[in-house]
Amino acid sequence: MGNNRKLRDFYILWSTQSLSHLGSAMTSFALTLWLFDKTGSALSTAALTICTYAPYVVMSIFAGAISDKFDKKKTMLVCDALAALTTVLVFVLYKTDTLSMWHLYVINAFSGLMNTVQQPASEVANTLLVPKEQYQRTSALQSLSRSLVSIGNPLLATALYGLAGLDTVLAVDLATFAVAFVALLLFIRLPAVSAETGKQEKVLKLAKEGLRFLKTHPLILDVILFMSGVNLVASAFDAVLPALVIPRYGDSVLGIVASCSGIAMALGSLLATAMPKPGNRVRVIYLTMLFSLGTENFLLAFSRNPVLWCAGQVIGWILVPLMGANQNVIMRNSIPVELQGRVYACRNTMQFFTIPIGLALGGFMVDNLCEPFMEANGADGWLTLLFGTGKGSGASLMMFVLGVAGVVLCLFMGRRLKKYRYSDDMLPEESAGQ
DSSP states (O other), X not given: OOHHHHHHXXXXXXXXXXXXXXXXXXXXXXXXXXXXHHHOOHHHHHHHHHHHHHHHHHHHXXXXXXXXXXXXXXXXXXXXXXXXXXXXXXXXXXXXXXXXXXXHHHHHHHXXXXXXXXXXXXXXXXXXXXXXXXXXXXXXXXXXXXXHHHHHHXXXXXXXXXXXXXXXXXXXXXXXXXXXXXXXHHHOOOOOOTTGGGGGSOHHHHHHHHHHHHHTOHHHHHHHHHHHHHHHHHHHHHHHHHHHHHHHHOHHHHHHHHHHHHHHHHHHHHHHHHSOOOSOHHXXXXXXHHHXXXXXXXXXXXXXXXXXXXXHHHHHHTTHHHHHHHHHHHHHHHSOGGGHHHHHHHHXXXXXXXXXXXXXXXXXXXXXXXXXXXHHHTTSHHHHHHHOSSTTHHHHHHHHHHHHHHHHHHHHHHHHHTTOOOOTTSXXXXXXXX
């Protein structure tokens, strides 16, 4: 299979899967609006995403081993179909007026489990379809599509939810799934992995091999641990943002502010596509995150203007695709393709286990500590000057706490990562550090 054919298949897979991700993200955002309207609680809405990410913590290592044992295309098709059934279930419950909070938590957990198994298979599929010299470019394109999803899903979900109801958002989600499913089933042919010998191995043994690989490659392990800390702060931010915006300006402004992160990521993806290969990809990773976490949180904490919030989102997210592209290139170049499923799954567990923790922590802190603290002490002049008054001022205080935490994390971990240097022309052992 030539490079042109490989890229043709990649473009089909990338575009249709991105469309399906847009539909799923719209459903997730609309359900957040629906639940916040019902409860008014930052923690209860954050719990939706917690349930989605919990399977990453519990099952990712084993999911990657399962991915390496079975055909990648079939794994993706089965997981996508089962996840779509959960959307059908939400649609039925909503139309029969029986949808409740616990339904959403259980359904999100199952959908998250399907994504846990599907995601490492998808990572390997992309590696199989892309020539090595196109890794940075295609990684940037994937980041671009995620950015466009981030732009479109809050705006489209808010508009459809407000004008036509939750059922319309769910119907759009199912339509985008159908397009992606048919494209993968009929138009994508994945090359066979040279070592499908994993099929003969036990899942637990394969999972241990993924962990063993990370243990013997400290550069990749330390980058993953750094990103797990970033995810802790970023996920807490995600839990706090609705509590910051909705009490002051409502659902529609939240959609606009949230979409600005996608605009920034789209611009950042174009930047990552155009930039030459850096001399040290590790340095790019921690410096971009220091800039992002050290700017956005403070700007949102100290302002009460939606325009400044949007500016903060752009500043905070514009360099994220550059970080993601460099991490992706390091991992794809360093991990043999026959091991990628199980290693990516270990990465998922270690890098993303902090997301449900951050969501729970952010929601809990706003509901139970920051908002009550500002209500009791917000009359003091300096607190009012910094964080405002009324509901939402506690969320502003929490944004400040997250800003401090993000800067401390990046400075601390940056010192550890400085010992590594990774460029594409180096041999793997040359990037091991001192």
